[in-house]
Amino acid sequence: MQEEVLAITQRVAIGKGTTWTVLAGDYRVAEPVEQYLEYLRSTDSSPNTIKSYARGLALWWSFLEQRSQAWDAVGLTELGTFVGQLRRKNVAQEVVPLRSPERAADATVASRIRAVMGFYRYHAARGVEVAGQLYETVHARPGSYLPFLEHVARKHGRRSSVVKVRVRAKPVPVLLPGQMTALREADASWDPAAGVWSGELRYRLLWTLLEETGLRLGEALGLRHRDWKTGTGTTAQIEVVHQEAHPYGLRAKSGYRRIFIGSALDCLYGDWVWALCEAGADVELDDWDGAYIFCNLHRGRRFAPLRPESVYKHLNARKSQLRGLPTEMTPHWYRHTHATALLLAGVPMHVVSRRLGHADVQTTINTYAHVTEDAELRACADWQKITQSWGSWNER
Known part of the structure; x- marks a missing residue:
């Protein structure tokens, strides 16, 4: 049959x-x-x-x-x-x-x-x-x-x-400050004696960016150098711009938005730009402004945009090396952590919604309404101090 x-x-x-x-x-x-x-x-x-x-x-x-x-x-x-x-x-x-x-x-x-x-x-x-x-x-x-x-x-x-499926709301997963620090340090650390970064500076920049901005992974990997407005007498900012031409189909899900960032993250980006120039990117790339910030260096076509699969593979390798990282962790946990940290620091819900790029504040409320009632999570870290370290997140 x-x-x-x-x-x-x-x-x-x-x-x-x-x-x-x-x-x-x-x-x-x-x-x-x-x-x-x-x-x-x-x-x-x-x-x-x-x-x-x-x-x-x-x-x-x-x-x-x-x-x-x-x-x-x-x-x-x-x-x-x-x-x-x-x-x-x-x-x-x-x-x-x-x-x-x-x-x-x-x-x-x-x-x-x-x-x-x-x-x-x-x-x-x-x-x-x-x-x-x-x-x-x-x-x-x-x-x-x-x-x-x-x-x-x-x-x-x-x-x-007339047909609906009720889904029980579950607390969103978050990363603790120590876990985020451990992952950053595992990828790249500053050598004060030599005055250089050692390790994978690209991934340190990526993790720091996700932590401080709440960007989705696709939005971060889709950033071009023209989208990063470095601080030159003004507050540094990132523009999340809709685009159709990404070779892997990545795009800004929420459309255009502007996110202000702190000076430490901006300096880290400057160090990454310097590393790219030392690798010859300024010579090989015809259009620097249109090139993707996160790109290949060691495998594949040099300076081609980094694949999401490569990020997941790298993160899985780090999780096997760092016992403190949750085995279920994904890059999206940074987005949840960013929103949770802001809310526990007392930031209004509508401000968090705008920063995340939610089309409706009700989406933010549905996802994170439990956060401000979680006394245990509030007590596990000084979230206000953490958000202040991000710099000018609350600029307009």
Whole structure:
């Protein structure tokens, strides 16, 4: 008996970048899904978002094909069954076992459902009748949080998905000051006798930058020299700029924002620039301002942009050498640590939200609301002293 082929996600190269689409069981593009993914591309969604949504929609398309169900003739029964199978990690099975040893994480299920409901919301706007039945009109309740421009939707209400997956909020992981110091020192240290840095100055700069700015890893690796406004009589700052041309598809998820930094970080960047010049970057690079700050020196094409995979590989090596580093740590922990440190130091939530580049302060509240109530975390370090060492973080 021939095994049935299910829908899959397919990587597609476009120009200098990469995107994703969904192929049905017959290996043809699932046209309704592709229409939605193309809409996401045209509205400047990040490649990672499109990849995640494509994965969720590939599971949904597999579910529909298994049941011989038309995509535009579904209801709450089908969506409920799909959620149940997602939880049990067996979307591809026609018969669902009553007992399953594995359950998918709520966050994973929520991510897949978000993709499916976004797909139907898009088609509802295009006039597909069944899609409009999967949303309901809701009005803000007295005393509830009112998002920006709520008054625009106050008369007619907002459209809300009838299928939602509740995800339990978990405390965000943070790095303690001693752990961040240990990682920096393990990568590069200053030799006062010789007056030079020894070790991997590139990674010391990266870790320090992530700690002091709260940048996402992709945003940091996408910085060019023109984006770093060094302090020459003014406060040094970094401009996070949207770009399309990064060879690895990295981009500023939150669009443009400006982040002020302290003099110590600015001096460290100056030392890195000097190291690059000693390696010949000023001679080999035709466009210094357009070159990426974090680049190859030892492997691959010299001065080509550093890959995120290289950062993760380097960090994993450091975690095996430094016992104090959590084994689950990722570069994104620096972003959580940055926000946590500012909040524990008494910085207003809306200021932290703007620095992180969140589109809505409610995102910051949902993620970090527990921080100011965590007395144990507050007591483990002098967070105000740490944030003050970052320099002019609160400049406008």
